[in-house]
Amino acid sequence: MNEKDNLEKNSNKSKGKRNDEKYIKEMHDMADKHAKRNNKVFIAVVIPVVVICIFVIQQIFSFSLNSTKKDSKPTTEFASETKTNDKNKTEDKKNSTDKEKSSKSALDEKIGKYLDKQENRQKSLDAAISINKGSNKGISVIYISEILRNNGIEIPKSTLSTKSLVKELEKQGFEKITDYKELQKGDIAFTTKDKSGNPSHAYIFLKWSKEGKTDYGTVCDGQINDYDSTIHKRNISVSTTTKDKISFFMRKK
Missing domain, CATH: 3.90.1720 (endopeptidase fold (from Nostoc punctiforme))
Structure with a gap:
């Protein structure tokens, strides 16, 4: 093999090496783009879903707390009303007894x-x-x-x-x-x-x-x-x- 052939062969090797490096670089660039795109998709989709879930959980907890308060409030009101009714009955009974005493001739x-x-x-x-x-x-x-x-x-x-x-x-x-x-x-x-x-x-x-x-x-x-x-x-x-x-x-x- 003459010198000319050797030079051409070396040139082709160098050229092939550069092409391989370029391809690898392109692959890396493409991988980076996919990673960035996946990150954007995650931010655009997953985070809003997480936010919505947190909001729903807060609403459920708030509703449950309010329901508990509402359930306890009527009980308190009922107890108060019962106490008032018992007091009124006692007063009515006392008034009735007083009336009976006053109507009875001395x-x-x-x-x-x-x-x-x-x-x-x-x-x-x-x-x-x-x-x-x-x-x-x-x-x-x-x-x-x-x-x-x-x-x-x-x-x-x-x-x-x-x-x-x-x-x-x-x-x-x-x-x-x-x-x-x-x-x-x-x-x-x-x-x-x-x-x-x-x-x-x-x-x-x-x-x-x-x-x-x-x-x-x-x-x-x-x-x-x-x-x-x-x-x-x-x-x-x-x-x-x-x-x-x-x-x-x-x-x-």
Whole structure:
């Protein structure tokens, strides 16, 4: 091989080497471009997705927190409302009790306590028999009048009939009440009218025989010949073959 061929051969090698280096450089450049493009894609796609996920998580947490607050708030309000309702019920019950106390006649209470003692009943009975000239017959009005006098109500000793007793009670500020369900201990009751148009009997109411029942009750009157005692059981809202039912009762205002 001559010198010319050697030079040409060396030249071709050098040229091939330069081409290889150029190709490698192009490959590196292309790889760098792909890497930069991938980085841009990552920034453009992945980061927004991450931001959106973070935002969604924050919203879910915020909603859950608000829901918990809302759930606890009605419970607090309900507890407060329940407390207020209980307070109102207590006040209503107290007001109802106070109203009941105020509607109950002080004289009724006084008479009731007076009749609770047997010695008081006997004292009034003896005085009534004395006023009736020693007889214990037909003394209920006289007996009740004596009980009233012993409790500060000035009923004339000349009061002998239901008619006159009603008039005297009206003068003393007593009122007529027809609803027998409202009877209280110490009220003075009158039965239905007799042939003369006046109440046939008078007695002092003490209590009902059975709670919620108005047919029978315990009373105080002067019918000791019928019952052997001034306190006994008798019909109230119903009539029997021998005893009339209640017509009205009287209570001091």
